[in-house]
Amino acid sequence: MKTSLKGTPQKGLIAATWGFFMGFAALAIYSPLAKHMKDVLGLSGFMLGLLVSIPQLTGSLLRIPFGAYADSSGSKKPFMILLSISAMGIGGLVIVYWFFQPLQDNFFLLPILLFLGILCGFGSASFSVGVAQTSYWFPQSKQGHALGLYAGIGNLAPGLFIFIIPVLFDSLGFVGTYLVWLIILIAGIIIYALIAHDAYYFQLIHQGMPKDEAANIARKLGQELIPSSSFVKSLASSARIRKTWILVFLYFTSFGGFLALSSWLPAYWGIYYQQSIVSSGIITAFGFSLLSPIIRAWTGAYCDRWGENKIAMTGYLIMTIGTFLLAISDFFELSLFGIVITAIGMGMANAAVLKMVPKQIPHSVGGAAGWIGGIGAFGGLVFPPIFGIFIDLFGNSGFPYGFYILLLFCVTASIIVFLLSKTSKYTQVSTS
Numbered sequence: 001m002k003t004s005l006k007g008t009p010q011k012g013l014i015a016a017t018w019g020f021f022m023g024f025a026a027l028a029i030y031s032p033l034a035k036h037m038k039d040v041l042g043l044s045g046f047m048l049g050l051l052v053s054i055p056q057l058t059g060s061l062l063r064i065p066f067g068a069y070a071d072s073s074g075s076k077k078p079f080m081i082l083l084s085i086s087a088m089g090i091g092g093l094v095i096v097y098w099f100f101q102p103l104q105d106n107f108f109l110l111p112i113l114l115f116l117g118i119l120c121g122f123g124s125a126s127f128s129v130g131v132a133q134t135s136y137w138f139p140q141s142k143q144g145h146a147l148g149l150y151a152g153i154g155n156l157a158p159g160l161f162i163f164i165i166p167v168l169f170d171s172l173g174f175v176g177t178y179l180v181w182l183i184i185l186i187a188g189i190i191i192y193a194l195i196a197h198d199a200y201y202f203q204l205i206h207q208g209m210p211k212d213e214a215a216n217i218a219r220k221l222g223q224e225l226i227p228s229s230s231f232v233k234s235l236a237s238s239a240r241i242r243k244t245w246i247l248v249f250l251y252f253t254s255f256g257g258f259l260a261l262s263s264w265l266p267a268y269w270g271i272y273y274q275q276s277i278v279s280s281g282i283i284t285a286f287g288f289s290l291l292s293p294i295i296r297a298w299t300g301a302y303c304d305r306w307g308e309n310k311i312a313m314t315g316y317l318i319m320t321i322g323t324f325l326l327a328i329s330d331f332f333e334l335s336l337f338g339i340v341i342t343a344i345g346m347g348m349a350n351a352a353v354l355k356m357v358p359k360q361i362p363h364s365v366g367g368a369a370g371w372i373g374g375i376g377a378f379g380g381l382v383f384p385p386i387f388g389i390f391i392d393l394f395g396n397s398g399f400p401y402g403f404y405i406l407l408l409f410c411v412t413a414s415i416i417v418f419l420l421s422k423t424s425k426y427t428q429v430s431t432s
Helices: 009-028 030-040 046-055 055-061 062-075 076-099 109-137 140-154 157-194 202-204 211-220 231-239 244-270 277-289 290-307 307-330 332-360 366-376 379-398 400-431
Strands: none
Touching: 009 030, 009 055, 009 076, 009 109, 009 140, 009 157, 030 046, 030 157, 030 244, 030 277, 046 055, 046 062, 046 109, 046 379, 055 062, 055 109, 055 244, 055 366, 062 076, 062 109, 062 211, 062 231, 062 244, 062 366, 076 109, 076 157, 109 140, 109 332, 109 366, 140 157, 140 290, 157 244, 157 277, 157 290, 157 307, 202 211, 231 366, 244 277, 244 332, 244 366, 244 379, 244 400, 277 290, 277 307, 277 332, 290 307, 290 332, 307 332, 307 400, 332 366, 332 400, 366 379, 379 400
């Protein structure tokens, strides 16, 4: 039977990571050029925050249904749908930038850019699909390491594009820059289609085998997690579990915060500290958007070894220190140090929360990943417009004030993880 099936856990991890990497890059669709777009479009602080974060609207909300979709159909088909729609959005941007050359304030342009940003964001919704794909390929004892690599490497995409896009823009302009992006994405979709295979259980289901028989064979072949519910039931069953919503808040703070800062920091460095577009991209990429995913990938294995609660507690405390420094600083060096500290804490916290998903909700991984990844990632859309309100109220001097909002969330998350770890210890003692 195994000879008629395709793929291995290692190949499944590579495919999921590749697909997520290609789709997740869309979160950087506008943010690298935020300073330039604010000037030419005459955007308020609130509208600037909305524009740079708009891909996260679909990127967060669609994680919920598509994560559950992966529980019922496997992950390859959802991946292909999301990446293809994202490519349509980027293709639309190429056409719009060509039509509106030179780019300038226009009544129709901003609504079109917001709509196309929503389409581009479909690709980042692949996060929960990839979590399910990776989790079904690996046993629980190895999921921390596998999911850490998956999310860590995949999360590098926005940072790389934040670094690359300003460089391309200087030489190719809007049309050429996004045309290169479109070509890269189409090539990435083709590669994913060629290398991706669903876990054994889903392959057997697609071959027409009854669910019980497919589950038994898949277990014999080493697949430890088997979905126990349909598309709707996966969402419903995971929604009834209290810990799902605890993890939602934690992920809203750490991963939503990561998405928010990845989008917001190019404007922060460019406008508040008067850095060039290229310099802002370099600082954001290497000081935050690339650093945090690397920490996340590295931390995954330590979650398996030391426990995700300890890693999460450490991560949220470090985030608290970093966001506090950002909130009180008006010195470039101190702000840079604060953002590096925040990046480290977010990487640790994100790895730990993701490790908790298959452990706490093992029979509805896709549905739970949808709620946690979807609503949690919604922080990436919520925070930047709030940050922008402080600019509208106080001018450019209001940039640091927005970090107080994120600081409040970090403090609350630290308290929740502390209480959660105490509850877990009590439960273990009571059942032993």
